[in-house]
Amino acid sequence: MGKALVIVDVQNDFCEGGSLGVDGGSRTATDISVFAGNNPYDLVVATRDSHIDPGEHFSDEPDYVDSWPPHCRVGTTGQHLHDNLDVALDAIVDKGFYAACYSGFEGEDSWGRTLDELLKLRGITDLDVVGIATDYCVKQTALDAVRLGYSTTVLLDLTAAVNPNNLDQVRADLDAQGVTVR
Numbered sequence: 001m002g003k004a005l006v007i008v009d010v011q012n013d014f015c016e017g018g019s020l021g022v023d024g025g026s027r028t029a030t031d032i033s034v035f036a037g038n039n040p041y042d043l044v045v046a047t048r049d050s051h052i053d054p055g056e057h058f059s060d061e062p063d064y065v066d067s068w069p070p071h072c073r074v075g076t077t078g079q080h081l082h083d084n085l086d087v088a089l090d091a092i093v094d095k096g097f098y099a100a101c102y103s104g105f106e107g108e109d110s111w112g113r114t115l116d117e118l119l120k121l122r123g124i125t126d127l128d129v130v131g132i133a134t135d136y137c138v139k140q141t142a143l144d145a146v147r148l149g150y151s152t153t154v155l156l157d158l159t160a161a162v163n164p165n166n167l168d169q170v171r172a173d174l175d176a177q178g179v180t181v182r
């Protein structure tokens with residue numbers, strides 16, 4: 001068995017000062033870095049939201065559920081990983097060039113390998129999922145992971161939510177599908 005750390009969307013636009021900044025985003029980046037320094041994994045992968053023209057995912061009047069202010073545009077610093085994320089990454093997976101993509105499993109690395117392919121190549125069976133946002137991309141990545149057969153844990157203290165009021169529901173949804181929440 002192998003165990004991977006999947007770091008979801010710890011990007012400038014999702015941290016304080018970004019176009020879709022989430023409270024606690026930059027602190028989460030720091031905390032993940034400390035955690036990763038103290039806890040060895042067989043593989044460490046970061047995902048990035050990477051938009052070119054994601055259609056109705058962007059809106060001038062966003063509802064913050066299905067539509068959002070423009071964020072993480074390819075070629076802008078908003079799309080870059082946050083400076084506080086100081087982790088040796090084995091791979092980066094980009095998602096969402098032309099459509100909304102909440103799950104890291106919908107992305108590919110620069111060789112065109114999906115996250116699932118990358119994990120299988122390295123014999124990974126277990127995943128810890130951390131990052132931003134708890135109630136969107138972290139949740140969807142973890143749900144896809146269990147669907148694909150990975151033993152999956154979300155480390156809640158190493159996540160930041162768009163809407164902290166969603167957290168009870170997120171816990172319930174993850175728990176119902178067999179994701180461990182710690």
Ligand code: VGL
Pocket residue numbers: 009014049068102132133134135136137138
């Ligand atoms: C995300 C809202 C819109 C996320 C991405 O990374 O959780 N949230 N796009």
